[in-house]
Amino acid sequence: CASAPKVYQVDDAAKVPDWQLNGRIAVFTPKDKFSANLFWNHRPPNQQLKLTTALGITVMSLDADKNGARLKVDGKEYRDKDPQALIAQVTQLPLPLSALSQWVKGETVDGDIVLAIDEQNRPKIVQRRFDNGQLWQAEYQSWQTLSGATVPRMIRIQHKDVRIKLQINQWLALSPPSN
Amino acid sequence: DDASRDALQAQMQANAEFTSTFEQKVTDVNGQLLQQGKGTLSIAIPNRFNWHATEPDESLIVADGTDLWVYNPFIEQVSVMTLTQAMQASPMALLVQSDSSAWQDYQVEQQGQCYQIQPKPELLSGANPSLLRNAQACFEGDNLASLELLDAQGNTTLFSLSAHQSTVDPQLFVFELPEGVDLDDQRP
Numbered sequence: 617c618a619s620a621p622k623v624y625q626v627d628d629a630a631k632v633p634d635w636q637l638n639g640r641i642a643v644f645t646p647k648d649k650f651s652a653n654l655f656w657n658h659r660p661p662n663q664q665l666k667l668t669t670a671l672g673i674t675v676m677s678l679d680a681d682k683n684g685a686r687l688k689v690d691g692k693e694y695r696d697k698d699p700q701a702l703i704a705q706v707t708q709l710p711l712p713l714s715a716l717s718q719w720v721k722g723e724t725v726d727g728d729i730v731l732a733i734d735e736q737n738r739p740k741i742v743q744r745r746f747d748n749g750q751l752w753q754a755e756y757q758s759w760q761t762l763s764g765a766t767v768p769r770m771i772r773i774q775h776k777d778v779r780i781k782l783q784i785n786q787w788l789a790l791s792p793p794s795n
Numbered sequence: 796d797d798a799s800r801d802a803l804q805a806q807m808q809a810n811a812e813f814t815s816t817f818e819q820k821v822t823d824v825n826g827q828l829l830q831q832g833k834g835t836l837s838i839a840i841p842n843r844f845n846w847h848a849t850e851p852d853e854s855l856i857v858a859d860g861t862d863l864w865v866y867n868p869f870i871e872q873v874s875v876m877t878l879t880q881a882m883q884a885s886p887m888a889l890l891v892q893s894d895s896s897a898w899q900d901y902q903v904e905q906q907g908q909c910y911q912i913q914p915k916p917e918l919l920s921g922a923n924p925s926l927l928r929n930a931q932a933c934f935e936g937d938n939l940a941s942l943e944l945l946d947a948q949g950n951t952t953l954f955s956l957s958a959h960q961s962t963v964d965p966q967l968f969v970f971e972l973p974e975g976v977d978l979d980d981q982r983p
Contacts, residue, residue, distance in 0.1 A: 620828075638830060640852060642870045649977070651870045653821075655829040666829055670854045670867075671885065671944060672821035672952030673926045691924065691947060781869070785851040 631793035824949030
């Protein structure tokens with residue numbers, strides 16, 4: 617039977633550490649176009665991320681906890697300490713997981729450069745320089761209310777010639793906001 | 796066995812043309828809901844179907860009798876392959892095949908109103924192994940009522956079909972390339 621997680625109504629997604637989302641993700645690189653359905657269960661230090669085809673067949677699944685990350689792709693299993701590095705090594709998909717886990721909530725942090733806000737004072741274009749020096753930009757194209765909180769619906773992310781398109785269809789708060 | 800395969804083909808032939816609405820639920824091996832959606836499925840035996848997902852977002856697969864077209868509006872791309880190429884990726888492409896040679900790589904077992912369809916071992920190894928482990932097609936009367944897919948990692952996808960109508964617009968099985976999309980032609 618499908619186990620339904622306990623869900624909270626919250627007002628500020630940024631303050632919610634544990635959440636789960638369903639959506640669609642596309643990654644455009646100069647040599648490749650990739651898209652899949654995205655399931656992401658994020659309960660630090662644990663996270664589970666699954667990419668599935670339209671028919672529900674698993675393309676990639678990542679499980680991470682405090683000891684490290686395990687990635688299953690094409691029937692093979694890979695391990696590494698850091699989930700983001702593991703995905704990049706194995707799939708060549710430039711998925712900035714830690715930044716993404718904030719962008720999916722429309723969360724800005726110290727050091728982010730907010731280039732534009734929309735008429736409701738929500739961030740529209742935000743730039744962030746990663747520890748590795750790369751400058752990434754997230755553009756929030758639309759918003760929605762899910763689990764009581766205002767969260768993005770469509771986000772376009774860019775770094776040089778890599779573009780990521782992320783649409784959030786469902787966002788569930790799995791813990792109350794931590795203040 | 797062959798008798799089950801012939802029975803399944805006869806069952807599909809009994810309702811050779813229909814349109815239906817589908818609900819889709821994808822759950823992982825722990826029962827977590829990964830994905831859900833809705834749309835319409837139209838079939839015309841042999842070798843034609845139209846699978847149009849409308850929620851949460853649109854995607855369209857059309858088998859026009861020879862080729863299979865996959866339109867993914869999210870990345871503005873259409874991929875096309877022959878129906879035989881498509882069979883591994885899309886069990887639907889198998890279900891609409893009427894000549895039994897297409898079925899030789901699959902093992903079929905009938906259990907009452909349901910048919911278990913499993914890729915034979917040689918499909919599960921090699922260059923690109925089938926990621927599908929099992930497909931179960933169940934009927935209510937002559938109507939295909941559900942199609943359940945199990946993948947290599949234990950994901951279960953259940954398509955529940957309803958509102959069957961036997962009048963089918965043949966245009967559903969003709970694919971027109973939308974404006975401004977990339978065409979990824981995988982045909983040999």
